[in-house]
Amino acid sequence: MTTLSLDHVSRWFGNVVAVNDITMTIGPGVTGLLGPNGAGKSTLINMMGGFLAPSTGTVTLDGRPVWRNEEIYRHIGIVPEREAMYDFLTGREFVVANAELHGLGDEAARKALATVEMEYAQDRKIATYSKGMRQRVKMASALVHEPSLLLLDEPFNGMDPRQRMQLMGLLRKMGDEGRTVLFSSHILEEVEQLARHIEVVVAGRHAASGDYRKIRRLMTDRPHRYLVRSSDDRALAAALIADPSTSGIEVDHAEGALRVQAVDFGRFTTLLPKVARDHGIRLLTVSPSDESLESVFSYLVAA
Amino acid sequence: MYDPTVARLTYRALLGRRRALILGALPLLLIVISVAVRALSGADDQTAADVLGGFALATMVPIIGVIAGTGAIGPEIDDGSVVYLLAKPLKRPAIIFTKLIVAIAVTMVFSAVPTMIAGLILNGNGQQIAVAYTVAALVASIAYSALFLLLGTVSRHAVVFGLVYALVWEALFGSLVPGARTLSVQQWALAVAHKVAGGDLVTSEVGLTTAVVLLVAVTVLATWYAGQKLRSLKLAGEE
Numbered sequence: 177m178t179t180l181s182l183d184h185v186s187r188w189f190g191n192v193v194a195v196n197d198i199t200m201t202i203g204p205g206v207t208g209l210l211g212p213n214g215a216g217k218s219t220l221i222n223m224m225g226g227f228l229a230p231s232t233g234t235v236t237l238d239g240r241p242v243w244r245n246e247e248i249y250r251h252i253g254i255v256p257e258r259e260a261m262y263d264f265l266t267g268r269e270f271v272v273a274n275a276e277l278h279g280l281g282d283e284a285a286r287k288a289l290a291t292v293e294m295e296y297a298q299d300r301k302i303a304t305y306s307k308g309m310r311q312r313v314k315m316a317s318a319l320v321h322e323p324s325l326l327l328l329d330e331p332f333n334g335m336d337p338r339q340r341m342q343l344m345g346l347l348r349k350m351g352d353e354g355r356t357v358l359f360s361s362h363i364l365e366e367v368e369q370l371a372r373h374i375e376v377v378v379a380g381r382h383a384a385s386g387d388y389r390k391i392r393r394l395m396t397d398r399p400h401r402y403l404v405r406s407s408d409d410r411a412l413a414a415a416l417i418a419d420p421s422t423s424g425i426e427v428d429h430a431e432g433a434l435r436v437q438a439v440d441f442g443r444f445t446t447l448l449p450k451v452a453r454d455h456g457i458r459l460l461t462v463s464p465s466d467e468s469l470e471s472v473f474s475y476l477v478a479a
Numbered sequence: 480m481y482d483p484t485v486a487r488l489t490y491r492a493l494l495g496r497r498r499a500l501i502l503g504a505l506p507l508l509l510i511v512i513s514v515a516v517r518a519l520s521g522a523d524d525q526t527a528a529d530v531l532g533g534f535a536l537a538t539m540v541p542i543i544g545v546i547a548g549t550g551a552i553g554p555e556i557d558d559g560s561v562v563y564l565l566a567k568p569l570k571r572p573a574i575i576f577t578k579l580i581v582a583i584a585v586t587m588v589f590s591a592v593p594t595m596i597a598g599l600i601l602n603g604n605g606q607q608i609a610v611a612y613t614v615a616a617l618v619a620s621i622a623y624s625a626l627f628l629l630l631g632t633v634s635r636h637a638v639v640f641g642l643v644y645a646l647v648w649e650a651l652f653g654s655l656v657p658g659a660r661t662l663s664v665q666q667w668a669l670a671v672a673h674k675v676a677g678g679d680l681v682t683s684e685v686g687l688t689t690a691v692v693l694l695v696a697v698t699v700l701a702t703w704y705a706g707q708k709l710r711s712l713k714l715a716g717e718e
């Protein structure tokens with residue numbers, strides 16, 4: 177059992193608050209750290225990995241402090257976000273060096289390279305690797321000592337679908353083995369495919385926490401706004417407002433369009449084309465007006 | 480303390496193709512100058528002392544020291560790859576100590592060896608001048624490596640600061656402003672060299688005891704402090 181605990185952790189850089197009073201516990205299994213760009217995911221992971229001191233609060237692994245405690249790395253494996261590694265080495269040399277630094281030998285390195293399926297390119301210089309290959313070699317370097325806590329910052333960045341599937345399988349397996357795996361991402365679909373548990377961070381704050389169903393519900397069971405243009409806006413508005421899935425309609429004269437607020441996302445998406453067809457109205461534009469992830473997240477924070 | 484894996488990674492980084500070229504350029508220049516001087520004006524003790532003191536010890540050794548000392552850790556911190564060393568159960572001072580040994584070895588090889596060769600070319604080690612300056616280069620290599628390794632640990636602009644120190648302080652002030660000479664690795668190394676050569680061709684502004692005490696103190700303190708700095712090195716995000 178490996179449990180990572182954050183207790184009222186904040187971190188600021190000058191007057192930028194990157195992480196704002198976050199308390200969370202990460203237990204065995206796969207946890208996704210979800211948040212838009214600049215949310216503070218990397219700052220959090222750096223503090224979890226002992227590479228950055230919290231401005232206030234504490235980070236502990238099974239009760240032991242993480243900051244300024246190098247012995248903790250016997251239990252932690254890290255896949256950093258940054259690309260830089262020892263580019264002048266071959267993949268194999270790099271992973272072997274990482275194993276040696278843990279007091280392990282070639283065998284541990286060989287196993288880790290096999291786990292990430294990188295043997296075929298292990299004798300090439302890292303400088304010649306693609307992003308996905310780098311990512312996998314980083315992964316191998318983090319696995320050599322079979323850590324009980326694995327921290328990955330945006331591990332799927334730059335991977336093609338096949339590599340993504342492979343890494344997801346690997347992380348899932350590690351979670352099933354009882355290891356504590358935490359990865360960050362700004363893509364909800366990615367997180368919910370893999371993580372049993374999701375922690376959402378927005379603008380430095382802990383916005384939500386729960387399984388993917390709960391997060392999905394928080395994100396979808398809310399008013400959706402659409403911008404609709406049609407051959408007869410008036411008639412369309414009258415027909416839509418009669419249905420309970422529509423909670424509000426405004427005529428935007430400047431845009432020459434309707435602003436529709438739908439409460440039941442699923443029902444509304446089937447209703448709209450049906451109503452249009454029944455009334456002989458042609459739909460010219462239907463665009464979600466706030467579907468960006470940021471607005472989804474800001475909704476979460478407000479909730 | 481000494482970690483062979485850290486050492487190997489550091490050697491590979493320092494002796495990569497581009498850096499090795501820079502490290503080799505000044506020694507090559509020294510040898511070329513020495514051959515030219517010898518050919519033009521024959522063997523002369525004073526000339527030999529001038530070339531070794533004015534170029535080898537005052538300019539070449541500190542610059543090699545800057546490249547090797549800051550290069551042993553600075554680039555890793557800048558690009559973030561140091562995380563692979565830090566994410567290991569390694570004592571931070573052990574990482575610094577190992578990198579110091581590597582920086583010293585590289586500085587010695589690229590500065591003391593060419594100094595010896597240049598001295599032999601210039602006057603065939605007459606009056607022990609080649610040996611004296613070689614010893615000075617060896618001694619200076621240790622202190623410079625420690626100082627510049629610390630600089631590489633604490634500053635992102637270590638190379639610039641290091642070169643300013645090496646060129647402005649050691650080469651210029653060191654020979655013009657009397658007070659600055661006491662606080663100069665070059666003068667401390669010269670004090671040791673004077674002891675080796677005897678005579679008055681190799682002289683220093685400071686006495687041997689002062690020089691040795693300061694050399695040891697600077698090396699030990701700089702190394703200790705770099706170890707402390709690495710212990711609390713904060714790795715921030717990309718920006």
Ligand SMILES: Nc1ncnc2c1ncn2[C@@H]1O[C@H](COP(=O)(O)OP(=O)(O)OP(=O)(O)O)[C@@H](O)[C@H]1O
Nearest residue numbers: 189192194212213214215216217218219715716718
């Ligand atoms: N070293 C630093 N100095 C100043 N500000 C910083 C530093 N590191 C991070 N920040 C700021 O802290 C906030 C959080 O950054 P962080 O890198 O943790 O976000 P992130 O969620 O990882 O974003 P991304 O998805 O882009 O990787 C941002 O506003 C960022 O500008």
Ligand SMILES: [Mg+2]
Nearest residue numbers: 217218257716
């Ligand atoms: Mg990030």
